[in-house]
Amino acid sequence: MRSAAVEQTVHPTEAIDSSLPPRQRILIAARDLFYRFGIQGVGVETIAETAGTNKMTLYRHFESKELLVAEYLSGLAAEGERFWDDLDRQYPGDALAQINAWMDEICNQKSRWRDGGCALVNAAIQISDPDHPGRRVIEQTKRKHRERLTALCLASGLSEPQMLADQLFLLVEGSRVFQRSLGPDGCACDLRALFARILASHEPLAVAAP
Amino acid sequence: MRSAAVEQTVHPTEAIDSSLPPRQRILIAARDLFYRFGIQGVGVETIAETAGTNKMTLYRHFESKELLVAEYLSGLAAEGERFWDDLDRQYPGDALAQINAWMDEICNQKSRWRDGGCALVNAAIQISDPDHPGRRVIEQTKRKHRERLTALCLASGLSEPQMLADQLFLLVEGSRVFQRSLGPDGCACDLRALFARILASHEPLAVAAP
DNA sequence: CAATAATGTTACCGTACGGTACCGTTTGTA
C-alpha cells in the first residue's frame, strides 16, 4: 500500500480510541486495513501508525506479521461464533427462526460485514502459503459455520436438511464473493428472493400448484 | 514469493515449450504463477525466469506489471468466452443441454480449473486498487458469464429462469471459493446433487410427491 | 520517592521488488 492510498481514502480510518491499550488499538487498525487493502497490501508500519503507535510497540505484542494476521483472523472467528451464539440465545429451540434471522443478517450486510466480501474468504485467497498460521483459523471457522447451519437445518424439520444447508451456505459465500467481483456499484442478485424460494422448495409438506 | 517457495513446490512448473515466442511464454508463466502464489506474491523476475527469459524481455513486451496482470486476466476471460461459445456450438438451440454440460464441466473442475478457485475471483480479491486495469476485465467477464447463464435459463423453458440462473451461478461461485477456504483436503459439498435438486425444483410442470 | 515495566523515537539492517540503462549476442531476412 502506498502510504498515499491511506490519506486519499474516503474513510481515513476514523481515529481509534486512544484510551485503549496499544495492543487492542493495533488489532483494530489491522482489522480495518487488512480488510480494505489486503493482507499483503498493508505494511506493519502503516498498521502501527494507524493505531497511534509505532512499529516497535507492535513487535512487542506480536512476534511477527504472520502471527498478527493469525490473531486478526481469530478475532473474526470469535465474532462469528458470538453471532451464532446470539442467534441461539435469541430464538432458543426455534431452528427455523434462527435460520431466518441468519438470512436477515446476511441481507443487512452493511452492518456486520462491509461490502468487500467475507474477510476470512479474502484472507484465504490472499494467503498462498499453506503453512501460514492463519490458514488453520480460516479452515476451522468456515467448517464450523457450515456445521452450525447444517445443525439448524437438521433441527428445522425442513426436508433434505443437509442439502438445504449447503445450498444456503454456498449461496451466501457466492453472493459475497460475486459482489466483490462486480465492484462496489455492481448490483448483485436478489438474495432475499432466493432465500425464500429455496426455503419454500424444502417445505416438508409438498406444496402443489393450485 | 520467496524464490525458495518455487523450488520446493510439488509442481515445479513443468518446463514451458521453449519454441514459443517469449511473449507467449511469459503469459503462460504468469498465468501459472499468479494463480498459485497470488498476484502480489509473484515478482516479475520470477515470471521472466520461469518463462525461460529475463526481466528486460518481459518489459519489452509489457509496459508494467499491472498491464501484464490485465493481460493475464484478459486471457482468462477469452478462455471463458470460448467455453461458452463451444457449448453453444456443441448443443445448438438446446439450452437445457448446454446448462447440463456447463454443470458437468464445473463438476469435473480438475481439468479446466484447478482446485484453487476461480482465478478471476482470486484476482478481484487480491487487487485492492479500484483503478487497476484488471478490474474492468474482471467485472465485465463476471457480468457476461452471469448473463450467458441467464440467457440459457430463459431459453430452457424452466420456471423462474432468472432466479434459477442466479441460484446456479452463486452456487458455483460459492462452491469454488469455499473449497479455497477449506484447503486442498477439505471435502466440499456435493455439487452434482445440488444441481439436480435445483433443476428439479424449477421443472415447469409441478412435480408432486407420489 | 525509587524502581520497574511499558511505551515512544530514531536509526538501522537485509532483502525483495518494480523498473531501467547498457551492451553483447543471436536471429531472421534482404
Add this chain to the structure above:
DNA sequence: TACAAACGGTACCGTACGGTAACATTATTG
C-alpha cells in the same frame, strides 16, 4: 554477407518492507 530487429545478461536505482538495536520517556506500583 550485411544489416536490423529481437533477445539475453548484468548491473544498477529507488523504494518499500519485515524486523531489530539502543536509548529516551512515561506510567505503574511498591
